[in-house]
Amino acid sequence: MLSYIIRRLLLMIPTLFGITLISFYIMQKAPGDPQINQLSGGSAGQSTQTREAYLIQKRELHLDKPLILNLDYFRDYAAKVRSAAHYRARTVAQIFAEMKPLSTAEPAAANAGGPDVAERLAFLRSLEIPDFDQRLTNAEAWDLLAQSIDFYAKVFCEDVGSLGVPPVMELLQDEHADLKTRIGAIRCLSSMVPEPFRYTYSVDPAPAETAEVTGAWRLWWQRKQNSFEAVDAEARKFLAAKLAEMVGAADDKTLNAAIDAIGNSEFNDVAPRFFAEKLLDRHTPLSEQAAAALFLKQFYNAPLQLDVPVDAPPALVQEVAANWLEYYQLNEAKYHPGLPLRLVRVLTDTQYAYMVTRLVTFQFGQSALRTREPVNEKIWHALIVSAPLIFCSELLIYALAIPIGVVCGVYRGRPLDRGISLGLFLLNSIPGFVAAMLCLVFFCYGDYLRLFPLQGLHSDGAEHMSFLPYLADYAWHAALPVVCLSLFSLAAIAMYARSSMLDVINQDFIRTARAKGLPGHKVILKHALRNALIPLLTLFSTFLPAMLGGAVLIERLFDIPGIGRLNINSIEQKDFPTLMALLYVEAIVVMVSILLTDLLYVLVDPRISFSGRGKSA
DSSP states (O other), X not given: OHHHHHHHHXXXXXXXXXXXXXXXXXXXXXXXXXXXXXXXXXXXXXOOOOHHHHHHXXXXXXXXXXXXXXXXXXXXXHXXXXXXXXXXXXXXXXXXXXXXXXXXXXXXXXXXXXXXXXXXXXXXXXXXXXXXXXXXXXXXXXXXXXXXHHHHHHHHHHHHGGGGHHHHHHHHHOTTOOHHHHHHHHHHHHHHOSSOOOOSOOSSOOGGGHHHHHHHHHHHXXXXXXXXXXXXXXXXXXXXXXXXXXXXXXXXXXXXXXXHHHHXXXXXXXXXXXXHHHHHOTTSOHHHHHHHHHHHHHHOSSOSXXXXXXTOOHHHHHHHHHHHHHHHHHHGGGGSOOHHHHHHHHHHSSHHHHHXXXXXXXXXXXXXXXXXXXXXXXHHHHHHHHHHHHHHHHHHHHHHHHHHHHHHHHTTTSHHHHHHHHHHHHHHTSOHHHHHHHHHHHHTSSSSOOOSOSSSSSOTTGGGSOHHHHHHHHHHHHHHHHHHXXXXXXXXXXXXXXXXXXXXXXXXXXXXXXXXXXXXXXXXXXXXXXXXXXXXXXXXXXXXXXXXXXXXXXXXHTTXXXXXXXXXXXXXXXXXHHHHHHHHHHHHHHHHHHHHHHHHHHHHOTTOOSXXXXXXO
16 A cells, blocks of 8 residues: 555656646736836736835745746846946936937947947847837837836846846946946845845844844944943943843743833933944854844844935945945855856756745745735645634535435435435535525524524634633534535535445345345445445545635635635735645645545455555455
8 A cells, every 4th residue: 555655646746747837827927017017008907016015026936037947147247237237327317318319329330329328228128128119219208218217227137136246246346437337336236135234133043144144233333333332330230131131032022122121211322332242242142142133123224224316425325335345245155156056056046946946845935915924824824724614514524425325325216215316406506605695694694593603713702711612612603614515515425325326236246135134224334335435435536626616705705714715815915925825735635635535445445455456455
């Protein structure tokens, strides 16, 4: 049996590969940048997603990477970066003023207009701005084209990402670069590297994080330390006690209370010096360094400025350029990978490779919604709500359908069989969501029987109940959803059980058993039923996906936060990371149910064996 299970698990791989292709297709069909859609004349209402949410999703899902092969590591971006910096340092009005020289620079005479014009024109054409050449020759379209150039230059910087950092840094450090070029280089970097500095440790601090965290705060401290007074003995004693409270805090509430106490104290002005010195002292324990970094981040959300306006003064440009230079020196090795690593990234640093990695490792990232919830947690919370309902529904279905089918098969053609068959036919004709609405009307509210709660799975305050009252409350709330989930499948499986039973009881071995004088109940239950169950087990693997689909409407009607409602909410809210993960998880659930069905065959029919083809047990 073990070898059979292994073979079936291996056969799941091609199916899962197909699921990854479907998920990949879904992600490619997801709405793109909302602002690009608007500038291109598309419908702004295609997606409710803001551009900030889109950028987060784009970075997490690596949508800025090539699809299948990444050859970008072998391309030279120096020329494109120079042109991008040129446009990032200009306003839309200034870009509009440059339209005439661009429109008169024909490809054959581009060099006559200067290399800068030819280089910029080639860059703009590479951005694939819709109808660029046509709009460039039409002076009336220059206003909207200037807006498009301004935005597409920013998108180029976002998409080229880390590959554009080395040439931009060369541009920023060029002694002959003018102020505008340096401003453009800084604005390019702010788009290429969204969060360059790390100011705090992770939840579980690691020594390897210290260099990165302290590097950022050291640069800030070198500029700000003279603006803080010295810490006297009384202040040091108070702040040290609060630091100890922060280190020993068991939850966020206690931690934030300690930070607020410092902010409201008379030592608020000298607290930054105390915590900065603690953080930058290499003899400070790691736990205290982590607490000190957290305190400083709470007080100074953005300690180092990393972007400048297009009209920034030279002093500000010099300060921000120094910040970027410090960052580059700390991370220079990351931006200069060796040839073997670049060759590996041709296949691994792509959209498809990242998506497959997420699916295989079950690391689905974060939701595209504003809440930014981890997708894994959303699916887990939904599964633990839906799984008991589906399990109870399956149990109810088979517990009722099989006896009903056996009775109908044994008493074929009699009034009992005809009455039950008519009832099953009518029950099979009622969709689950219609039954759910009828149950809500007749049993939950209105002028009829109000026997069951209207929505949810628990009453208010159920978390304070003991086990048995809590279980009873859950059963009271879950009764109608379970019944509605079961109705359609119950009727279908009961009719299948009747047909299967009729096929079995007319076979020769049943006649032989009766001829031997075995009691009727023993013939039916021991000989006929076990053989009749085999076709019914096959249906187990087909009705489970159907129940997952049926749960969408049932959970929506009864306001149950399960997997069905999560499916429909993800579609309505265009939460594509969650939708992709749900598709993958539900496919695995279906394949596992098929495998479980095969294993149940052995329990029902000992003649079936997985030891080898053509062999009997």
